[in-house]
Amino acid sequence: MGLEYVRISPGFEKYMPKDYVDLVQYGQFGKEIDVQQLGQFKELVEEHPMCAGCFMAYFVRVFYASLPKPEDTIVIGTAGCARLALSQAAVPFIYGNYGDTNAVASGLKRALSIRFPDKEKDVVVIAGDGGLIDIGFGMTMHSWFRREKFTTIMVDNEVYGNTGGQESGMSPRGVQLKMAPKGKQFDKINAVELAKVAGCVYVAKLAPTNPKRIAKTVRRAILAARHFGPTFIHAYTSCNIEYSIPTEKVLEDARKREKQDFGFYEWMTDEVKEFFEELERKPEEVKA
């Protein structure tokens, strides 16, 4: 896209839908938005059909508010719940066939760097645990082995939510689901360690209990992918339907899981660490 595509041609404001005009006037394009300003600007993502109280939907909301450059970002999703909201945003969205997201993103990122050699174009895959670590496992791993420069975010609800409750490699051992009535027989896959071994330069794991931290993590993952190599975020995003969590307890559940097994974790290569130390140094220090 780029900002010139976002702007409304003079004289056409009154013919454009109100939500679009609001987006251009009070939205994120061309501005540095702080996630703490949520509720005070027009968000990129619009109404969508994800369930009431869904924390995957919450993560998607905060994700869009965290983009460093929405006008130069392309989001790739696939079958699974997240795309229901991902596709309802003013950011180009590509639907990769189930399991193929990281292959599609690899080609897209390479094509963008050939077509726009002097521009920064960010590519982000957001897909479920089933899409990335079960059915898309090979594509995911190989994009990391090849050191493709884009971000992969796994929205892990520990189940195939969109198809009614099959177990995934990310479901915890012992958990009983509608279509896993005997309880899962194997351990939850350690996706973060796999990402490190496979060549990611920045890896993080979190539960969505702190919007500021989500924003910082998303931003870092995108910037590190822009300059260095593949990056990965493993986010716990509960499915209140398949795990029967009353909606008003969804945040309480995320806080509980954060204490149990989703404590914030961040790892990066020395090169990336140096980059962020330089970039995030307080402006006064940089001037001095």
Next chain:
Amino acid sequence: MYYVADVKESDCAKYNCKQCVLFCPEPNTLMYHDSKHVAWVNYSRCKGCAICVYVCSDLLKRNCIEMVMVTTGD
């Protein structure tokens, strides 16, 4: 009829807070008024999950949001 969150404006105005706004799963729904310093709900977008009530009542003990039934057109 459907179930939505409703902010008790005069109670919320005491706090200069905004925490519930940062945890609503829905975009452009639970908003914050810049000059009045109160949260407010765009009823037609609210899905009635009550996560905002958990934030305001259970976590912060401020009790400024309640869930109410509204009829279309309210």
